[in-house]
Amino acid sequence: MLRPFRDDDxxxxxxxxxxxxxxxxxxxxxxxxxxxAWSQMAMFVGQWELRGTGNWALEDRGTGVFVGRAGLHLPEREGWPGLEIGWVLHPDHWGKGFATEAGVAAMRYAFEEVRIDGCLLDRVYSCILPDNSASQAVARRLGMELLEERVLPYFPLTPHGIWSRGR
Ligand SMILES: CC(C)(COP(=O)(O)OP(=O)(O)OC[C@H]1O[C@@H](n2cnc3c(N)ncnc32)[C@H](O)[C@@H]1OP(=O)(O)O)[C@@H](O)C(=O)NCCC(=O)NCCS
Structure with a gap:
């Protein structure tokens, strides 16, 4: 289940x-x-309020256990390609398909619900470090492809892979 963050998360x-x-x-x-952790949660809650985008808390519906965060991210950040779909899970919950399930739901929300300057989106993106093969695999399962690798100014040490999928 994807749900808004709460202070006690x-x-x-x-x-x-x-x-x-x-x-x-x-x-x-x-x-x-x-x-x-608190700043990140507060940033996402604020991003929902200001932009209608952000990550959700990700919960195992069966047990109520907090699994991680996933969803959308559109920071005010130089060189950022556009609306990102992202996922971060506790390692105890890797290998269960939760990131892909959350990514599919987030991508559907991005294409159906999000409007930027009043327009529906043509593309979504994921910024993934080149050595992060688990995350690249999620992007592939979501039908994304690698557009390019480039250095994002906020993270100068290593280039990011810019993965993307059209509507
Ligand atoms: C990236 C990350 C979210 C991927 O997690 P993951 O569990 O590998 O991805 P998924 O949830 O899509 O699960 C896929 C795996 O579950 C398995 N699986 C089990 N049941 C499944 C199901 N019902 N549906 C789909 N996959 C299932 C798949 O076979 C696959 O396993 P494999 O990699 O051994 O083939 C995780 O590694 C992570 O949190 N990393 C740290 C944070 C991070 O890097 N975030 C991304 C930043 S760009």
């Missing part, structure tokens, strides 16, 4: 973002920090 989101596997995949520093 902070501990669960922190637990996801602070796993060595997630930090390695996203090239995050050694310690992520609760403040960063």
């Amino acid at each position: 902070v501990e669960d989101l922190f637990a996801v973002m602070d796993t060595p596997q997630v930090r390695r995949s996203l090239h995050l520093p050694d310690h992520y920090g609760r403040e960063n």
Whole structure:
């Protein structure tokens, strides 16, 4: 289930973002920090309010367990290609198809519900580091293809793969 973040998700989101596997995949520093988890949640809640886009909290419908976050991302960021579909799951829940299921739902929402400057979208994107094969596999399952690799100014050390799919 994709649902809005709640204030009491902070501990669960922190637990996801602070796993060595997630930090390695996203090239995050050694310690992520609760403040960063809370700032990220608050940023997504604010992005929903301001732009009608953002990540949702991702829950296992059967157990109610917090699995991670997934959804849309349209930051004010130089060089960002457009509306991103993204996914970050706790490693305990990798290998179950949850990211693909959430990605399909997010992509459908992006194409059916989101309007930018009053217009429906022609394309969605995913910015994925070249060594993140698990995330590339999700993008492929969503029908995306690699358009190019380029350095995004906010992350100068490594180029990102820009994956995309048209409507
Ligand atoms: C990227 C990430 C979300 C991918 O997670 P994932 O579990 O591999 O992806 P999915 O949820 O789509 O699951 C697919 C896997 O589940 C398996 N699976 C099991 N049941 C399934 C089902 N019902 N439907 C689809 N796949 C299923 C698939 O076979 C596949 O396993 P495989 O890779 O061994 O072939 C995860 O690795 C992650 O959170 N990484 C860290 C954060 C990150 O890098 N985010 C992306 C930034 S760009």
